[in-house]
């Protein structure tokens with residue numbers, strides 16, 4: 001059982017911008033956990049630090065017995081895949097080339113082919129546009145490509161940053177469905193989302209993050225709903241009962 005254990009994380013940009021201030025987060029194997037909060041709360045920075053894109057000032061990040069703050073710690077070897085908010089697809093490459101790039105660290109050619117096929121089954125639009133330049137895809141199609149590419153490392157833990165941001169409702173439904181499907185297949189998911197209602201509904205637990213990068217409260221929908229500060233900050237009760245405020 002590998003648990004992602006983030007403890008007392010502090011992250012600064014430059015000398016003066018404190019983005020994360022003492023956040024501690026735990027994601028147990030098999031869970032869907034979401035990080036919720038307003039713009040600028042520090043959610044993306046927490047995810048980027050776990051993904052190794054940003055270095056923490058202090059604090060520890062461990063996945064099972066792997067110390068992810070150690071120099072040269074490989075997320076890919078640890079089984080961690082990251083889908084950034086900007087999706088990070090290579091605009092000058094085709095859909096197929098982008099997808100195959102996700103397996104660049106692997107040598108098992110036949111299994112890679114099988115995994116490509118599995119992703120094309122999961123996301124039929126990628127089969128349709130296999131040879132098309134990735135820059136020609138819509139935002140929702142690019143998001144599907146970004147998730148499919150991340151899955152090509154066969155992650156045990158998937159980090160998703162705002163996967164539904166700016167997408168049409170039907171694609172938002174598809175992405176939330178995919179997250180649940182992947183979880184049912186055994187992938188642990190840490191999700192940063194603006195869509196707090198949908199995220200809480202599919203998550204085992206959520207962390208509500210308040211600027212600058214502090215955990216205001218955490219737990220399942222019932223526990224969040226019992227926390228007045230969290231309900232006040234979110235502007236609604238996660239249980240959708242009579243305590244609903246402003247939404």
Ligand SMILES: Nc1ncnc2c1ncn2[C@@H]1O[C@H](COP(=O)(O)OP(=O)(O)OP(=O)(O)O)[C@@H](O)[C@H]1O
Nearest residue numbers: 013017018019037038039040041042043044045046
């Ligand atoms: N590259 C950067 N350089 C300087 N400051 C940054 C940088 N990235 C983020 N910040 C600042 O760090 C704080 C946390 O930002 P972060 O993006 O982590 O928040 P967030 O909760 O993910 O918000 P959003 O939902 O808007 O992405 C904000 O004050 C933001 O302006």
